[in-house]
Amino acid sequence: MEVRSAVAGRSPGADAWRRLRRNRAALTAGAVLAAIAAACLLGPLLHPVPPGEVFWDAIQSPPDIAAGHPFGTDANGRDILARTLHGGRVSLAVGLAATLVSLVIGVAWGSVAGYAGGRVDAVMMRIVDVLYALPFMFFVILLMVFFGRNILLIFVAIGAVAWLDMARIVRGQTLSIKRLPYIEAARAGGLGSAAIIRRHVVPNALGPVVVYATLTVPKVILLESLLSFLGLGVREPATSWGVLIGDGVANMERAPWMLVFPAGFLAATLFCLNFLGDGLRDALDPRDP
Amino acid sequence: MLTYAVRRLFGAVPTLFVIVTLAFFMMRLAPGGPFDGERMVPAEIEANLLRAYELDRPLLAQYAAYLGGVLTGDLGPSFKYKDFSVGELIRNGLPVSLRIGGIAIVGAALAGATLGSIAALRRNTVLDRALMTGAIAGVAVPTFVVAPFLSLVFGVYLAWLPVAGWGDGQWRHLVLPVVALALPQVAYVARLTRAGLIEILRSDFIRTARAKGLPERAVLFRHALRGALLPVVSYLGPATAGILTGSVVIEQIFGLPGIGRHFVQGALNRDYTLVMGVVVFYGALIILFNLVVDLLYGALDPRVRYD
Numbered sequence: 001m002e003v004r005s006a007v008a009g010r011s012p013g014a015d016a017w018r019r020l021r022r023n024r025a026a027l028t029a030g031a032v033l034a035a036i037a038a039a040c041l042l043g044p045l046l047h048p049v050p051p052g053e054v055f056w057d058a059i060q061s062p063p064d065i066a067a068g069h070p071f072g073t074d075a076n077g078r079d080i081l082a083r084t085l086h087g088g089r090v091s092l093a094v095g096l097a098a099t100l101v102s103l104v105i106g107v108a109w110g111s112v113a114g115y116a117g118g119r120v121d122a123v124m125m126r127i128v129d130v131l132y133a134l135p136f137m138f139f140v141i142l143l144m145v146f147f148g149r150n151i152l153l154i155f156v157a158i159g160a161v162a163w164l165d166m167a168r169i170v171r172g173q174t175l176s177i178k179r180l181p182y183i184e185a186a187r188a189g190g191l192g193s194a195a196i197i198r199r200h201v202v203p204n205a206l207g208p209v210v211v212y213a214t215l216t217v218p219k220v221i222l223l224e225s226l227l228s229f230l231g232l233g234v235r236e237p238a239t240s241w242g243v244l245i246g247d248g249v250a251n252m253e254r255a256p257w258m259l260v261f262p263a264g265f266l267a268a269t270l271f272c273l274n275f276l277g278d279g280l281r282d283a284l285d286p287r288d289p
Numbered sequence: 290m291l292t293y294a295v296r297r298l299f300g301a302v303p304t305l306f307v308i309v310t311l312a313f314f315m316m317r318l319a320p321g322g323p324f325d326g327e328r329m330v331p332a333e334i335e336a337n338l339l340r341a342y343e344l345d346r347p348l349l350a351q352y353a354a355y356l357g358g359v360l361t362g363d364l365g366p367s368f369k370y371k372d373f374s375v376g377e378l379i380r381n382g383l384p385v386s387l388r389i390g391g392i393a394i395v396g397a398a399l400a401g402a403t404l405g406s407i408a409a410l411r412r413n414t415v416l417d418r419a420l421m422t423g424a425i426a427g428v429a430v431p432t433f434v435v436a437p438f439l440s441l442v443f444g445v446y447l448a449w450l451p452v453a454g455w456g457d458g459q460w461r462h463l464v465l466p467v468v469a470l471a472l473p474q475v476a477y478v479a480r481l482t483r484a485g486l487i488e489i490l491r492s493d494f495i496r497t498a499r500a501k502g503l504p505e506r507a508v509l510f511r512h513a514l515r516g517a518l519l520p521v522v523s524y525l526g527p528a529t530a531g532i533l534t535g536s537v538v539i540e541q542i543f544g545l546p547g548i549g550r551h552f553v554q555g556a557l558n559r560d561y562t563l564v565m566g567v568v569v570f571y572g573a574l575i576i577l578f579n580l581v582v583d584l585l586y587g588a589l590d591p592r593v594r595y596d
Contacts, residue, residue, distance in 0.1 A: 130303060130304050130307055131307075134304070134307065134308055134311070134572060137534045137537075138534075138552075138567070138568045138571055138572075139311065139312075139315075139568065141552075141556050141564070142312060142315055142316075142564060142565070142568060143315065144556070145556045145559060145561070145564055146315050146316055146318070146561070218429065222431050225431065225433075226431065226433060226534075226538065229433045229538070230537070230538070230541060230553050230556070230557075231553075231557055232553075232556055232557070242433075245433060245434060245437075246433075248437070249433070249437040249542060252437055252440075252441050252445075253441075253445055256441060259437060259438075259441070263434045263437075263438070266431070266434065267426075267429065267430045267431075267434055270429040270430065270431070271425065271426060271429040271430065273429075274425055274428060274429045275425060278425070
């Protein structure tokens with residue numbers, strides 16, 4: 001006989017979504033973020049000016065919508081709006097790709113360490129501890145100095161730096177997950193360790209991982225723009241918000257618009273990502289009503 | 290306590306060893322030598338150069354020599370500043386960096402703790418929300434945006450303070466760099482203090498303190514803050530790393546002759562030994578600070594036992 005409760009159940013996912021929707025700050029942040037991403041992706045279609053094109057009649061001219069340069073032009077007569085949008089593509093791409101790299105390494109490392117336990121776990125986490133104490137920003141700069149600046153290396157270097165926290169979080173999750181009955185059932189059913197980690201442990205550890213990834217993206221974007229700002233990151237003709245801000249600082253007394261627009265985009269993006277990450281963390285916290 | 294300190298100090302050795310080793314072998318794996326320039330150098334001169342910097346010896350011998358040098362505080366000659374050793378460059382820059390970084394970190398801890406306490410005591414008021422939104426902005430908006438902005442407003446438009454420069458370290462030259470450097474840390478410390486204090490104010494021993502009739506001021510300063518500031522103390526380790534990273538940018542923007550500026554210039558000039566030396570030095574500094582923070586933590590929290 002089938003017994004059904006009269007009250008409809010609420011899944012943890014639905015609960016989280018409900019809490020997130022109540023958090024107006026996080027929702028606004030998400031909307032602004034979507035708008036910025038859309039502008040960077042689709043904007044160049046509406047404002048089809050190549051970011052490298054030089055307008056000889058408009059060198060370092062202030063913002064002027066009628067002249068076709070709503071954000072003005074830089075010291076080489078290049079359109080700031082086009083450069084900001086194209087630079088945004090690079091910054092956002094670096095943020096997402098490097099976070100993905102850190103996600104893959106961190107989840108693999110943490111779940112294996114946590115599931116294996118014992119000496120394997122001790123050695124793997126000891127490695128994480130030692131790496132954790134290294135001044136990483138400086139190692140990324142060392143990498144850039146020694147191996148030349150190319151964008152692929154930036155992805156890899158930053159991603160390789162950012163996985164440590166992820167590994168710790170996933171290991172913590174794995175330690176509690178591996179004691180649950182369904183893992184025991186899977187093992188009793190003859191599933192190998194690798195398959196258990198892949199099919200049961202990792203999917204169930206994903207909640208906190210997603211939250212942490214949201215908070216990793218702004219860190220990564222910040223690191224990339226810091227490198228580019230110092231002249232150690234993305235190289236001309238490619239551009240990113242960091243490069244543009246660096247240019248803007250060099251010219252800020254004569255042409256403040258060169259600094260204001262890219263800096264505004266970067267700051268807004270980082271601000272929103274932090275808000276969204278905080279909101280997601282609160283939403284997924286089941287202790288909250 | 291002493292045995293713990295000694296043991297932790299020995300625990301730091303492998304970390305420092307990893308730093309030196311990684312830095313050294315990354316440099317050796319790098320394509321191209323330090324003397325590859327636009328100018329073609331005759332083979333004999335290049336051989337002499339390599340000999341002068343001991344780059345012609347076997348790799349392991351070079352590695353051993355570098356390790357030995359690090360132990361005795363000798364970080365080798367700079368590749369680009371011909372008459373200076375890396376150690377001298379770091380010693381020259383240290384007073385500047387130390388002054389700015391020191392003021393920034395102390396100021397950040399004080400300001401952050403004060404603002405965080407105010408937010409916690411006025412929880413869920415407009416003031417609290419404003420402070421916490423400001424704190425997220427402080428964490429989110431990068432130093433290299435804040436610093437030029439401050440310089441533009443207070444240096445160029447209002448002309449209250451110098452736009453850049455060191456000026457023999459007069460306070461007028463220190464204000465903007467220190468504020469820009471401290472802001473993200475102020476924001477972070479404020480968030481930590483607020484969270485810690487809210488949690489503590491709910492706990493039983495605070496209720497006891499109030500119940501026995503202690504004035505609110507005594508409850509706050511003698512009982513609550515001590516516990517609430519523990520997370521702040523343990524954050525001071527990462528904060529040091531943050532200040533070091535920030536000082537690289539700040540010194541570049543304000544044109545200050547500190548270590549961070551040497552580091553960036555060295556990186557742009559491919560001055561391998563200088564960059565490595567600064568990384569090793571910073572690494573040692575961060576490890577040292579983490580050690581100090583751990584010991585301090587034990588002194589403040591009676592529950593921590595060293596065994």
